[in-house]
Amino acid sequence: MSLRNKNNAVKTDNNPQAFRAKVAIRRNVLDAVGRGAGVFDAFAGSGEMYSAVWKDAKHYTGCDQKPQRDGRLLFCADNRRVMRAIDLRPFSVFDFDSYGSPWVQAIILADRRRVAPGELLGLVLTEGAGFAYKSNIVPEAIAILTGLRTGIVGLSKKQDAVIDKAIAGLARRMNCSVEKRWQAEGRTGAAMRYIGLVLKGKG
């Protein structure tokens, strides 16, 4: 399936089109960063993305708060605690396939994983904070990355602009440029956005 750029993102239903889009985004990110990459899959779940793509990376470590008994190397814990504790340098692809908002994990990444000049870092985000935007609530991590404050009216119609601002804020925080971006969107009311980024460390 073709993935469009961010301004013309392909629309998907949750399944199986969303699945195909999520796989294609991860495949693009892994190909861009290189198969020698180590992947940290912070919302590892039952391993659909592992089976479809991440198994082809050089090494893989997952994390899920629910036990998964399928032989993958996994932390069974809250990923925020794990990401604040472990050495993140062995990983150059991070998958934040959350149900809701991936931005807290993205900020932890930005603050704990230095990206060397010229180094490529892959980042995959599932963003579904649309429900919060409908109530004009700006989740704290988004406020940190964008400078937006809760109470802005009509936020739900501006989800994509908020995401663009958050990605720009994240890239700034990581001292990176955004080299590549792929995006697909869900058609359902949950307003899911599936995003793949390749960031490059600035000098």
Ligand SMILES: C[S@@+](CC[C@H](N)C(=O)[O-])C[C@H]1O[C@@H](n2cnc3c(N)ncnc32)[C@H](O)[C@@H]1O
């Ligand atoms: C959308 S599913 C992930 C699907 C997975 N990427 C796959 O390929 O099968 C989200 C998963 O994140 C886990 N999760 C949610 N919050 C978490 C957290 N703070 N730390 C670790 N896991 C979390 C849930 O238990 C759930 O399994």
